[in-house]
Amino acid sequence: MAIATHPDLRAEFPTLDREGIVYLDAAATSQTPRAVLAAMNDYYAHHRASVHRGVYAVAAEATDLFEGARHRIARFAGAEARNTVFTKNATEALNLVARGVAGPGDKVVLTEMEHHSNLVPWQLTGAELLWVGLDAQGRLDLDQLDGFLAAGGVKAVAVAHVSNVVGTINPVADICARARAAGALSVVDGTQAVPQMPVDVLELGADFYVWTGHKAYGPTGVGVLHGRREALEALPPLLGGGHMIASVTKEGPRFAEVPTKFEAGTSAIAEVIGLGAAVDFLTRIGMDAVREHEVELTAYALEQLSAMEGVTLDGPHAAEERGALVSFTVEGVHPHDVAEIIGSRGVCVRAGHHCAQVLMQALGHQATTRASFSVHSTREDVDALVAGIKRVQEVFA
Ligand SMILES: Cc1ncc(COP(=O)(O)O)c(C=O)c1O
Known part of the structure; x- marks a missing residue:
């Protein structure tokens, strides 16, 4: 202890x-360490400016704080900063992925233990949903998963890393490998895992891995999506607007590179900086x-x-x-x-x-x-x- x-x-x-x-009640939302409050306050008090656009010193400092946080947040989860996207929360990240990956006529495998955030977005796609059930101790029936994959035509497998109710830690590296072998994308909801255990997204081999800041000692208003580069490049943006474009003509936009492509509008700057302080806090503990x-x-x-x-x-x-x-x-x-x-x-x-x-x-x-x-x-x-x-x-x- x-x-x-x-x-x-x-x-x-x-x-x-x-x-x-x-x-x-940390599984609902965690408490906030003083270091996180201090980091957000420091931004507001001393470095308040929009990021990426300004050329003056305060704006450059804000951009450094923001992008520095992206690097530390990515490293914390074993991912690359250039493949790490900030969203509003895990729910938005999962909607972004589901909407971009599946549609009517597709098959998507889910599990019966999914949080509505990794379930309703898939229902909204109109895809056919196949459900992996649980045993008496809340463990997934992987034979059922194999059966669905063997039948062919599965577009994606979406699974929680850790259940927010029964607590089960799912063998996500194994599940991602099975999905990949069957030509399906893997989408992991790591919301309950990242605050609790060492997570290495690259090692897990997920195409998409999602978590949320406010359960990981960070502020509300920021979620994280890590992805395999090619999978992110193939994914269309959910929102259009400022910042996410390379250029715009009357004929249409040319999107910016990942991750900018997915970060339309002004980012949750203070929140990302706060989440950076939260992962530093967790890293200090180990x-x-x-x-x-x-x-x-x-x-x-x-x-x-x-x-x-x-x-x-x-x-x-x-x-x-x-x-x-x-x-x-x-x-x-x-x-x-x-x-x-x-x-x-x-x-x-x-x-x-x-x-x-x-x-x-x-x-x-x-x-x-x-x-x-x-x-x-x-x-x-x-x-x-x-x-x-x-x-x-x-x-x-
Ligand atoms: C397993 C799981 N996934 C997703 C979410 C959604 O997180 P957020 O509300 O931050 O989008 C939660 C939150 O309760 C969760 O426990």
């Missing part, structure tokens, strides 16, 4: 200064240490909750096979009531379908309660969760 109990680390998060707050800490804490939570009568957990039994969250139901109590009673004690957890209604249907739930962990979480936080669930059971006894 060395990293979270380190006083300097908890002190990095101003929200945690609030009396009685136990924040267990992603191996982050993962080690969160596995230990997840194992502790699984052990505590599985020992409680009337509490049912979803997802893989082993902490090593899952991301840093536990999703559970309490017998006879609606998940919203669970979250409300726990929340009234200062413990912040999420209840609902977690934007994964197809998964809820597969699990046979309407909703679950979810507690998720981050670098600042401690065993005492898990104990507060357990005490909260005991209180729920007393109230509803």
